[in-house]
Amino acid sequence: MPELVLVIEDEKEIRDLVKYNLERAGFRVATAADGEQGLEAAYSSRPDALVLDLMLPGRNGLEVLRELRSEPATHDLPVVVLTARGAEMDKLLGFEQGADDYLTKPFSPRELVARIKALLRRARPDRAEAVIEVGPLRIDTLARAASFGGEALKLTLREFDLLAFLAHQPGRVFSREELLRKVWGYDYLGETRTVDVHVRRLRVKLGETHRVIETVTGAGYKLASQPASSGG
Numbered sequence: 122m123p124e125l126v127l128v129i130e131d132e133k134e135i136r137d138l139v140k141y142n143l144e145r146a147g148f149r150v151a152t153a154a155d156g157e158q159g160l161e162a163a164y165s166s167r168p169d170a171l172v173l174d175l176m177l178p179g180r181n182g183l184e185v186l187r188e189l190r191s192e193p194a195t196h197d198l199p200v201v202v203l204t205a206r207g208a209e210m211d212k213l214l215g216f217e218q219g220a221d222d223y224l225t226k227p228f229s230p231r232e233l234v235a236r237i238k239a240l241l242r243r244a245r246p247d248r249a250e251a252v253i254e255v256g257p258l259r260i261d262t263l264a265r266a267a268s269f270g271g272e273a274l275k276l277t278l279r280e281f282d283l284l285a286f287l288a289h290q291p292g293r294v295f296s297r298e299e300l301l302r303k304v305w306g307y308d309y310l311g312e313t314r315t316v317d318v319h320v321r322r323l324r325v326k327l328g329e330t331h332r333v334i335e336t337v338t339g340a341g342y343k344l345a346s347q348p349a350s351s352g353g
């Protein structure tokens with residue numbers, strides 16, 4: 122499948138221009154018009170690269186970048202930032218926050234496509250984290266397949282996403298709200314029981330005695346850093 126590029130840009134003309142050129146170059150393209158939407162899209166659609174305008178309404182590009190870099194799932198996402206002409210400070214701050222490349226407006230769409238291709242070439246060999254192993258738990262994020270103790274798990278899309286998200290940082294506790302936001306997206310805020318339901322189903326599929334997903338009272342859930350391989 123062609124690689125997916127997410128474009129977060131509030132100016133419609135630029136968004137459309139970038140989308141048009143990336144699609145012509147053979148990429149799939151997702152777009153968002155502000156920072157919140159952009160974060161949601163980054164978590165839900167798992168893009169291969171991101172084009173990020175820094176001047177955005179609401180949460181600006183630097184804030185978006187900072188959050189993406191703090192999350193294991195998007196920590197290594199190749200990012201090209203778009204800065205306004207003469208905004209040298211933005212460029213510096215962008216790099217400080219983890220931008221991989223930048224273009225100053227107005228830019229040539231062809232140049233942008235070239236930069237994206239270069240970043241993806243560089244990023245690919247590092248994508249070894251496609252397989253996550255925690256004790257007997259094995260998750261292949263590219264094949265979207267999970268197994269426990271060598272036995273394949275039959276998971277729904279969302280169960281898989283939740284398990285993979287937790288497995289990126291075993292031992293770290295995530296609140297239900299955070300899980301909703303990162304795994305389901307912003308729209309689901311407030312329905313934290315959704316998380317409980319999915320955790321319950323995951324536990325059944327994993328074998329409840331294995332204690333792979335632990336409840337941390339008053340805080341949320343975490344993946345056990347050393348899940349038991351057999352619980353009898």
Ligand code: CA
Pocket residue numbers: 130131132174175176177
């Ligand atoms: Ca803008």
